[in-house]
Amino acid sequence: xxxxxxxxxxxxxxxxxxxxxxxxxxxxxxxxxxxxxxxxxxxxxxxxxxxxxxxxxxxxxxxxxxxxxxxxxxxxxxxxxxxxxxxxxxxxxxxxxxxxxxxxxxxxxxxxxxxxxxxxxxxxxxxxxxxxxxxxxxxxxxxxxxxxxxxxxxxxxxxxxxxxxxxxxxxxxxxxxxxxxxxxxxxxxxxxxxxxxxxxxxxxxxxxxxxxxxxxxxxxxxxxxxxxxxxxxxxxxxxxxxxxxxxxxxxxxxxxxxxxxxxxxxxxxxxxxxxxxxxxxxxxxxxxxxxxxxxxxxxxxxxxxxxxx
Amino acid sequence: xxxxxxxxxxxxxxxxxxxxxxxxxxxxxxxxxxxxxxxxxxxxxxxxxxxxxxxxxxxxxxxxxxxxxxxxxxxxxxxxxxxxxxxxxxxxxxxxxxxxxxxxxxxxxxxxxxxxxxxxxxxxxxxxxxxxxxxxxxxxxxxxxxxxxxxxxxxxxxxxxxxxxxxxxxxxxxxxxxxxxxxxxxxxxxxxxxxxxxxxxxxxxxxxxxxxxxxxxxxxxxxxxxxxxxxxxxxxxxxxxxxxxxxxxxxxxxxxxxxxxxxxxxxx
Numbered sequence: 001x002x003x004x005x006x007x008x009x010x011x012x013x014x015x016x017x018x019x020x021x022x023x024x025x026x027x028x029x030x031x032x033x034x035x036x037x038x039x040x041x042x043x044x045x046x047x048x049x050x051x052x053x054x055x056x057x058x059x060x061x062x063x064x065x066x067x068x069x070x071x072x073x074x075x076x077x078x079x080x081x082x083x084x085x086x087x088x089x090x091x092x093x094x095x096x097x098x099x100x101x102x103x104x105x106x107x108x109x110x111x112x113x114x115x116x117x118x119x120x121x122x123x124x125x126x127x128x129x130x131x132x133x134x135x136x137x138x139x140x141x142x143x144x145x146x147x148x149x150x151x152x153x154x155x156x157x158x159x160x161x162x163x164x165x166x167x168x169x170x171x172x173x174x175x176x177x178x179x180x181x182x183x184x185x186x187x188x189x190x191x192x193x194x195x196x197x198x199x200x201x202x203x204x205x206x207x208x209x210x211x212x213x214x215x216x217x218x219x220x221x222x223x224x225x226x227x228x229x230x231x232x233x234x235x236x237x238x239x240x241x242x243x244x245x246x247x248x249x250x251x252x253x254x255x256x257x258x259x260x261x262x263x264x265x266x267x268x269x270x271x272x273x274x275x276x277x278x279x280x281x282x283x284x285x286x287x288x289x290x291x292x293x294x295x296x297x298x299x300x301x302x303x304x305x306x307x308x309x
Numbered sequence: 310x311x312x313x314x315x316x317x318x319x320x321x322x323x324x325x326x327x328x329x330x331x332x333x334x335x336x337x338x339x340x341x342x343x344x345x346x347x348x349x350x351x352x353x354x355x356x357x358x359x360x361x362x363x364x365x366x367x368x369x370x371x372x373x374x375x376x377x378x379x380x381x382x383x384x385x386x387x388x389x390x391x392x393x394x395x396x397x398x399x400x401x402x403x404x405x406x407x408x409x410x411x412x413x414x415x416x417x418x419x420x421x422x423x424x425x426x427x428x429x430x431x432x433x434x435x436x437x438x439x440x441x442x443x444x445x446x447x448x449x450x451x452x453x454x455x456x457x458x459x460x461x462x463x464x465x466x467x468x469x470x471x472x473x474x475x476x477x478x479x480x481x482x483x484x485x486x487x488x489x490x491x492x493x494x495x496x497x498x499x500x501x502x503x504x505x506x507x508x509x510x511x512x513x514x515x516x517x518x519x520x521x522x523x524x525x526x527x528x529x530x531x532x533x534x535x536x537x538x539x540x541x542x543x544x545x546x547x548x549x550x551x552x553x554x555x556x557x558x559x560x561x562x563x564x565x566x567x568x569x570x571x572x573x574x575x576x577x
Binding site: 025026028029031032033035036037038039040042043044045046047048050051054061107110111115119121122123124125126127128129130131132133134135138139140141142143145147148150182185186187190191193194243245246249250264267268271272277280281284285287288291292 | 428450480481527532535546571
């Protein structure tokens with residue numbers, strides 16, 4: 001999704017119309033716009049304002065709100081819970097992003113050249129992308145079941161003892177990372193495959209003629225020319241990574257012992273478990289601010305490494 | 310030699326992608342007593358549909374499936390209509406403040422659902438709308454992303470086409486319906502696929518707003534099922550298998566188009 005395009009410029013001079021025609025034109029515009037403008041106002045803009053307003057209050061969703069100004073934000077910024085939640089989220093991203101990028105790139109490179117059944121393989125790799133997070137989380141929770149899961153049974157076959165996966169605080173996050181990478185691998189592959197196919201064959205051929213070996217061609221030609229696709233994957237994956245929720249909520253609910261309490265899980269629990277809606281709203285805005293800053297830094301920084309040819 | 314090695318890697322990878330689905334099917338056919346045994350004790354002779362029967366006994370599964378289906382279709386249709394109309398207005402109808410309004414639309418695109426969930430819940434509660442179909446559907450009636458995507462498509466329709474229609478005496482509604490819409494069909498199809506998938510898979514909002522099983526959608530129903538039957542994995546897998554089927558059928562039909570759309574617009 002590219003948001004770089006500037007909004008359309010209003011023409012300097014509106015066409016002059018007689019009053020009756022002007023009214024008709026205004027009506028036409030209203031009829032075209034209201035079906036989207038009213039829902040956006042009711043279900044996005046007003047809740048946005050509501051969320052900001054709530055974040056300045058102490059509120060348990062039942063008794064009247066109590067104004068606390070910026071205390072919620074101050075409390076969150078100083079709090080141990082917040083640091084832990086962002087820490088867990090970063091842990092997720094640090095595991096998920098390299099895994100899904102390296103895997104996706106490897107697959108894209110393999111499928112980039114003509115091979116028998118390429119379309120079938122591409123469709124198979126993409127299958128988990130269209131499956132819902134809840135189903136993916138359930139499939140993997142069962143595969144990684146410590147006592148009766150098939151994965152630990154397979155590990156047992158080679159004489160080792162499998163870990164407790166999502167029941168063990170040390171292994172719960174890796175379990176979530178594994179399931180998430182499995183789901184999104186096909187998505188990253190498709191994006192990178194499109195990028196690879198846009199690289200002119202002549203460049204690689206020229207490098208080969210100049211005596212570059214396979215690794216040098218990959219490192220010096222393919223990777224730099226693929227950088228716009230890489231940039232896109234990194235930006236989208238970071239945004240999604242910071243907002244990770246579904247698979248966490250189904251696989252661990254933030255546990256065990258809070259080991260996978262990511263930011264959105266925290267927002268959910270603060271609101272619906274602990275009745276601390278003000279803090280929850282403040283936390284959701286902190287998350288939004290972090291995502292915005294991280295994304296802006298990347299857009300700014302892309303000049304240094306993204307090659308738009 | 311290198312080529313054969315490549316093939317082996319690709320096939321192994323495909324098996325890794327398919328195995329969890331296959332294992333879900335196998336588990337769902339395993340009788341209750343054998344599910345938790347290690348090593349897995351499964352012989353085709355024991356296979357049965359007991360887990361599926363139990364699934365249908367314990368939750369209104371068909372109703373939940375039907376909910377997911379019609380909500381996804383309704384949300385897609387709403388988004389197609391509202392977004393294409395707004396896209397036409399932003400691309401073709403000059404009016405004062407158009408640029409500013411479009412910027413507001415774009416701004417709503419950046420606010421994640423997590424920020425909106427609490428106040429949306431309060432809003433619905435205030436109007437006594439929690440636990441209704443309307444509440445699930447409401448936030449998906451309009452899509453700023455759709456407006457953005459379709460506006461670009463409308464802009465690519467040559468203006469001469471509209472002008473020819475104007476000469477024939479057509480007004481904006483006829484130009485929109487008879488000239489522009491047919492010409493932006495590929496963009497509409499792309500957007501429809503994303504809209505359907507997003508609704509079909511959405512979990513956080515239904516989780517917040519729905520309590521009664523009769524209004525649940527599949528992701529919520531499945532997560533609930535898992536909460537109730539923590540050890541009956543054959544039932545949970547049966548539910549997962551059945552819930553994957555419709556999207557799988559759709560995917561098989563539209564596979565090439567889905568993949569092309571993702572590659573092109575980079576969304577899922």
